[in-house]
Amino acid sequence: MKIKVGFGFDVHQLKAGHPFVLGGVQVQHHAGAFGHSDADVLVHAICDALLGAANLGDIGHHFPNTDERWRGISSLILLEECVRLLGERGWALGNIDAMLCLEAPKIKPYIPEMKQKVAIAAGIDPDDISIKATTNETMGFVGRQEGVVAYAVCLIERQ
Numbered sequence: 001m002k003i004k005v006g007f008g009f010d011v012h013q014l015k016a017g018h019p020f021v022l023g024g025v026q027v028q029h030h031a032g033a034f035g036h037s038d039a040d041v042l043v044h045a046i047c048d049a050l051l052g053a054a055n056l057g058d059i060g061h062h063f064p065n066t067d068e069r070w071r072g073i074s075s076l077i078l079l080e081e082c083v084r085l086l087g088e089r090g091w092a093l094g095n096i097d098a099m100l101c102l103e104a105p106k107i108k109p110y111i112p113e114m115k116q117k118v119a120i121a122a123g124i125d126p127d128d129i130s131i132k133a134t135t136n137e138t139m140g141f142v143g144r145q146e147g148v149v150a151y152a153v154c155l156i157e158r159q
């Protein structure tokens with residue numbers, strides 16, 4: 001069986017009063033991620049991992065922020081589209097492991113719902129999705145709560 005691995009990274013600015021969507025879940029916080037779509041940094045990193053695994057370029061290539069179709073859109077729809085692109089080329093998603101890096105708020109209570117939402121969009125079992133979170137120990141732009149970062153890896157299998 002042929003398998004491939006993919007890696008994704010994303011970063012967004014945090015701005016006061018913005019909604020904060022992570023893994024398709026609205027997180028309660030005084031600030032939120034700023035961007036063209038819903039600025040879901042976690043799902044964007046996952047999308048880039050999927051596209052990378054299949055050597056299909058990056059999220060900016062498929063969903064340019066100059067395209068009005070993607071303004072304010074749920075990034076879960078972008079994830080569905082990435083899975084569809086992989087399927088067209090004979091690839092099935094195996095598992096995802098993702099890491100959020102942000103200073104606040106505490107993410108742990110939201111993780112089960114994030115896994116559910118990502119699982120539905122990705123078309124895989126929630127048990128095949130790992131979402132973890134850490135702080136940046138108050139250092140740098142993440143530590144100053146100016147931004148939020150996410151990393152993801154995924155495995156894809158030839159169908």
Ligand SMILES: [Zn+2]
Binds near residue numbers: 011035040041044
């Ligand atoms: Zn992004």
